[in-house]
Amino acid sequence: MKWLNFGVPLILWLPCFLATFNPYKYSLELLKQEPFSGSYTKNEEAYVEELWIDQKIDHFDEDNNQTWKMRYFRNARYHKPQGPIYIFVGGEWTISPGLMSTGLTHDMAVENSGMLFYTEHRYYGLSLPFGKESFQIDHLKQLNLHQSLADLAHFIRHQKSENPEMQDSKVILVGGSYSGSLVAWMTQLYPDLIAASWASSAPLLAKADFYEYMEVVTRSIELSYGGNCSLRIEKGLKYLVKLFDDNQIQNVLYKFNGCKDYNPEDALDRAAFFNGLGNYFALVVQSYSAYIPRLCETIMSLDSNDEVAFLKFLELLYSEGRRSSDCQDFGYSSMLELFIEDTDQSTGTRAWFYQTCNEFGWYTTTKSKSTSSETFANQVPLSYFETLCQDTFGAEQTAQKLADGVEQTNSKFGGYGFNQSERYAQVIFTHGQLDPWGVLGRQTGQQAIVLTGYSHVEDLASIRITDSVQMNLAQLRVMSFLRSHL
Structure with a gap:
């Protein structure tokens, strides 16, 4: 794992030699990496x-x-x-x-x-x-x-x-x-x-609407550094929501060389953006928790204003290491392409998504009917993942099939x-x-x-x-x- 000198993990932008760059690929793959690889002596x-x-x-x-x-x-x-x-x-x-x-x-x-x-x-x-x-x-x-x-x-x-x-x-x-x-x-x-x-670290309960995951991400950042960091992140996310609502988000994405066909008014494009960003913070907490303080120090040092600091952080996150000519595809199609390819899947991304769509769920939603909290800006509903499942594996991969698979797993194993x-x-x-x-x-x-x-x-x-x-x-x-x- 490489790190920038200000302490942010260099994961979202490593392979960057394409005209269109997928900002979601590497954090998603690292979330399912080998839990402890050790060193071969x-x-x-x-x-x-x-x-x-x-x-x-x-x-x-x-x-x-x-x-x-x-x-x-x-x-x-x-x-x-x-x-x-x-x-x-x-x-x-x-x-x-x-x-x-x-x-x-x-x-x-x-x-x-x-x-x-x-x-x-x-x-x-x-x-x-x-x-x-x-x-x-x-x-x-x-x-x-x-x-x-x-x-x-x-x-x-x-x-x-x-x-x-x-x-x-x-x-x-x-x-x-x-x-x-x-x-x-x-x-x-x-x-x-x-x-x-x-x-x-074994989950025993299969659950489609796993909204608690991102709640714990927020709480763990607070426990590791203090409430001012998690509060700044939350304020920054809410500011992004406002930019979406006011149709101003394109001005921000253009700073990161976002692809011009991104549609901020499309519910799936919007959910994909917040899901991808959430995966970054999830990766730091889940797999690199020792670096939470360094991450927070970076976010806290960029500006005294919460909103300005968070946007500066995003600019660092999405711009460092990428060729200026590469546009970044923040859309739903960019997320979907990670699962839909059925020929070269050495990373196991498609296989794991198939398992979650059929047996486990475990989708890190931030907009749930089961809680009143507004974790991570409340922008990623279960329906987004249900649509991803169906668009990846076909019409028969319905929301009901996901629900039935989760129920069967819990019924079998308790x-x-x-x-x-x-x-x-x-x-x-x-x-x-x-x-x-x-x-x-x-x-x-x-x-x-x-x-x-x-x-x-x-x-x-x-x-x-x-x-x-x-x-x-x-x-x-x-x-x-x-x-x-x-």
């Missing part, structure tokens, strides 16, 4: 293997014998016969070998003579069931939660049956963010295969009802106080830990003296909990 390199396993396209159709190859990494350096199996479960990202040589999961494998695996989720990275055609609508139908969990079940059974030294090994699952949800749900569906699991399931006694949950995803996860009870001053999946790293005492103790508690199930 040379002394471990010889022990880390990239391997493949055959998986069924459809685990639940006995007449369908089609298979595909799922990628995974293995580090057997510290393993002793019948030692535990540690599996870091991949989510909506391309897996990398760094987790095989660093991080708390790696450290537990070292301590307990364990075998270490890292699995790649179907339809992400190089694990593409239909190759380059995987992202066509007909093929995406095999991308769902139940097939992904069945992939994991087959992976575990295969490793035990094919490797006598692991036949009696107990299995520990670890995951972060969505993959944290997977390990919790996997433990519920396949308790006979799993000894214990650790779910870091949503907030996890407290009623004895099977969750095998799972320990951790959340960062600043993490916007925390409101959909388990934050209370004996097996839940909330980390003050931290955000998303920050506890997956190795124990470090630079972290707080609370963080160190929490990580030791996680290790102790998982060890107790071996």
Whole structure:
């Protein structure tokens, strides 16, 4: 991650060699990046293997014998016969070998003579069931939660049956963010295969209208720096709304070389602009929370007037690093193009959007019927995301289909009802106080830990003296909990 000298992350403008520049692409991709990639150390390199396993396209159709190859990494350096199996479960990202040589999961494998695996989720990275055609609508139908969990079940059974030294090994699952949800749900569906699991920053409740996310973003900025920064951002956003309402926003966008066909009177174009801007602040809070003070210092230093300062900040945000000849497309079409491309999707953007449209929702609205608050200018309704789903995946991708998918996910796995399931006694949950995803996860009870001053999946790293005492103790508690199930 590169940073400008005034402390703002350089993410929205890196690849800028096109006549039309998409200002939404890179913040959206980084919001679903690998939660903890670690650093690949040379002394471990010889022990880390990239391997493949055959998986069924459809685990639940006995007449369908089609298979595909799922990628995974293995580090057997510290393993002793019948030692535990540690599996870091991949989510909506391309897996990398760094987790095989660093991080708390790696450290537990070292301590307990364990075998270490890292699995790649179907339809992400190089694990593409239909190759380059995987992202066509007909093929995406095999991308769902139940097939992904069945992939994991087959992976575990295969490793035990094919490797006598692991036949009696107990299995520990670890995951972060969505993959944290997977390990919790996997433990519920396949308790006979799993000894214990650790779910870091895992949302458990599927929810279409996830308005709380941006509320937590605002609160976390306030907690990290103070109310004057979050208030300035809110005032700046409201000023932008006024500029839209008064048909003056084009004068501002022209300063950033906005494309001339942007229509501020179009509801979708307007929602896309505020959604894209919200994603920037969401990324800083979710993935780079240590830089919130630097971000706020920049915003607070630009001018004594809230509105002027915020516009100057936007000018820095949208102008730095971009060629002056590139017009920036702030319209709805610019957001839609990130999901609609079905040939080159190495980033997993389309695949993840398909999952959210069909099973989870998790849309970061700021205009909800469920709350009276006016978080982030109250400009991004659920209908905007529902339209994106339908425009991306076709007429049958209706708002009702989204609602039904969310309901089915919660009905199957219990949503907030996890407290009623004895099977969750095998799972320990951790959340960062600043993490916007925390409101959909388990934050209370004996097996839940909330980390003050931290955000998303920050506890997956190795124990470090630079972290707080609370963080160190929490990580030791996680290790102790998982060890107790071996």
